[in-house]
Amino acid sequence: ELKVEQNPLFLSMQEGKNYTIYCNYSTTSDRLYWYRQDPGKSLESLFVLLSNGAVKQEGRLMASLDTKARLSTLHITAAVHDLSATYFCAVDRSGSGGGADGLTFGKGTHLIIQP
Amino acid sequence: KAGVTQTPRYLIKTRGQQVTLSCSPISGHRSVSWYQQTPGQGLQFLFEYFSETQRNKGNFPGRFSGRQFSNSRSEMNVSTLELGDSALYLCASSQEPGLAGGVTFFGPGTRLTVL
Numbered sequence: 001e002l003k004v005e006q007n008p009l010f011l012s013m014q015e016g017k018n019y020t021i022y023c024n025y026s027t028t029s030d031r032l033y034w035y036r037q038d039p040g041k042s043l044e045s046l047f048v049l050l051s052n053g054a055v056k057q058e059g060r061l062m063a064s065l066d067t068k069a070r071l072s073t074l075h076i077t078a079a080v081h082d083l084s085a086t087y088f089c090a091v092d093r094s095g096s097g098g099g100a101d102g103l104t105f106g107k108g109t110h111l112i113i114q115p
Numbered sequence: 116k117a118g119v120t121q122t123p124r125y126l127i128k129t130r131g132q133q134v135t136l137s138c139s140p141i142s143g144h145r146s147v148s149w150y151q152q153t154p155g156q157g158l159q160f161l162f163e164y165f166s167e168t169q170r171n172k173g174n175f176p177g178r179f180s181g182r183q184f185s186n187s188r189s190e191m192n193v194s195t196l197e198l199g200d201s202a203l204y205l206c207a208s209s210q211e212p213g214l215a216g217g218v219t220f221f222g223p224g225t226r227l228t229v230l
Contacts, residue, residue: 033219042205043221088158092219102148102160102171103207103219 002027004091006106013079013115020065021074021109023089032072034063036085043088047074078111082083084108117142119208119222127228129202133194136225140187140208148219149181152203161204164189165212193227201229 003026013019023032033052035043047056049065049072056063060083061074072089090103120139128134140147149161160173164183181191187208193200206222 035221042223045218045220048218090158090165101160102150102163102173104160107157 002091002093004089004104004106006021006087006089006109008109009107010110012112012114013076015080016078019076019080021111022075023072023074023091023106025070025072025089025091025104027070027093029070029091029093031095032065033088033090033092034074035088035090037088037108038085046087063088071099076111081113081115084113086109117120119205119206121204121222121225122221125226125228127230128196129230130196130198131142131186132196133178133192134196135190136204137191138189138206138208139220140189140206141220143223144210144220146209146212147183147187149189150205150207150221151175151193152205152224153199153201157177158205161191163212164194168211181226187205189208196229198229201227203227 007022009064012097015099022024033048036045036046038045047063050071052067054065065072086108094105119141122137145167148163150158151161153156160180161175162172163170167183178194183189203224203226205224207219209219210217
């Protein structure tokens, strides 16, 4: 059974600081997503990481994937209040056959950035 | 291009009733998946449809069912509602199942409250 673990689950940080959210998964992954969710809203796709060593950046967010370590990170640089949200990683094994069951999500990291 | 749309956005039902939720995928997307989000269990995969056929089903009781129409629109039905079915139900679409299907996009969700 695929397990996806995120840590931390809750993070309060000040504006201007840097921090990293970690996402570990237990089996091979075909694709790894990072999503953002604002309170009461749906999931917004941030990054899709396909291969080992993949790195993607958008503004103050950078995501990376190490398939050998089964680890993805979401790094926040010089955080601003607008980045306050819950961030989810999700593993897609749909290319692995065997009746893969959609996306498997981590529990999410609730991020609060204080002025 | 319009995104994934879901109707209704909010529903209040009582125990024992049944409910039908609707999802229209992004134009050109033929794969539709459903997810349940609750504070306790997080995001859980319900089922996936492609070409009017259910491809995969998550670990939910038979009270949860769905279907897909020839225009790729999908509905999910929950019968004999229980208090624990209160959740945000998210629909997601992609071009097709598997890695060739591209990025999975989520709709705004239907907030179901069971009293």
